[in-house]
Amino acid sequence: MKSLKRFNLLFLEDNETFARHMLELLSRFFAQVFHAKSMKGALELLEREKIHAILSDIRIEDGNALEFISKIRQQDTHIPITVLSAHKDEDFLLKAIPLGLGEYLIKPVEFEVLMASLGRMAEALDRLYGRVxxxxxxxxxxxxxxxxxxxxxxxxxxxxxxxxxxxxxxxxxxxxxxxxxxxxxxxxxxxxxxxxxxxxxxxxxxxxxxxxxxxxxxxxxxxx
CATH class of the missing domain: 1.10.10.10 (Winged helix-like DNA-binding domain superfamily/Winged helix DNA-binding domain)
Structure with missing residues (x-):
């Protein structure tokens, strides 16, 4: 997998136990991982920090991933976005794909599946920010x-x-x-x-x- 060490990730997840485990894992691959529990907190981080990619749960405290993606795309049409969900939601996918959803992963995410997804994210970021x-x-x-x-x-x-x-x-x-x-x-x-x-x-x-x-x-x- 190509290196993600020069990139920052925004991780949006309101389940503290799951977030803690994921943050420990994701921090091994990215320069920094910023965690938000709500859409409001995530949008504030995007204003304040340099974020290169987003990993979000489909349901969050003050909204849902579809609403969140819509707000992101008003400002940034290229940032890679991956969504996590406990089950496949075809209605969500039909609405999210036109907004440029990168990937859709089903919880619990197997390690190999997550690594493959991060590899594709690294490829996308390399195309956006240039080769090494x-x-x-x-x-x-x-x-x-x-x-x-x-x-x-x-x-x-x-x-x-x-x-x-x-x-x-x-x-x-x-x-x-x-x-x-x-x-x-x-x-x-x-x-x-x-x-x-x-x-x-x-x-x-x-x-x-x-x-x-x-x-x-x-x-x-x-x-x-």
Whole structure:
């Protein structure tokens, strides 16, 4: 299954026992899992947090999943949504499919079924947010999100760190001189002598010292 570690999930479920077990499991796969017990709470989280996907029970405290999906689609037509239900509701499906329902899972959800569903969610999110560029030892760079994944660790980058990494990866195998990097990173031309060196140091701390090679008197290149 593709990694979900750069993505945040909103989990909408009002059964505390079931929610506790699911949160423990889902937290292994996502960067963050935000839990809401009501539609009102879920909508507030969507306003406040960066949410990439939604997993919701079909029935919630102050409404139902169909009403919730309708509200979501007024603001976001692409976010993947999966619904959980204790039984198959064909009327719900007929109304939800035109709203872009991703998947419909029957409780209790078998582990293999959930893993397969999360795998398809990961594929959908990759299409939305761009593919990973792999480099170094088990490292992956997501340009759109400005995030590097190190195994199971998620490392957000600043805009300047992401730009430096993007340049090095775009010229993989080549040494980029200090002058080239400064010209591309600081087009305004006003930069201190230590600016590039400090930027490289900060990026190395996040992705590993060995990931960027320093070629003395010449410049830098990304490790393969």
């Amino acid at each position: 560029e792999c480099f170094g030892e088990n490292l992956g760079f997501y340009k759109e999100e400005r995030v590097v994944i190190k195994g199971e660790e998620r490392c957000p980058l600043t805009p300047s760190e992401a730009r430096l990494l993007e340049l090095l990866l775009a010229h993989r195998g080549r040494v980029l001189s200090k002058e080239q990097l400064e010209e591309w990173l600081y087009p305004e031309g006003v930069v201190s002598d230590s600016a590039l060196k400090n930027l490289v140091l900060r990026l190395r701390k996040k992705i590993g010292q060995e990931s960027i090679e320093n070629i003395p008197q010449i410049g830098y290149k990304i490790s393969k």
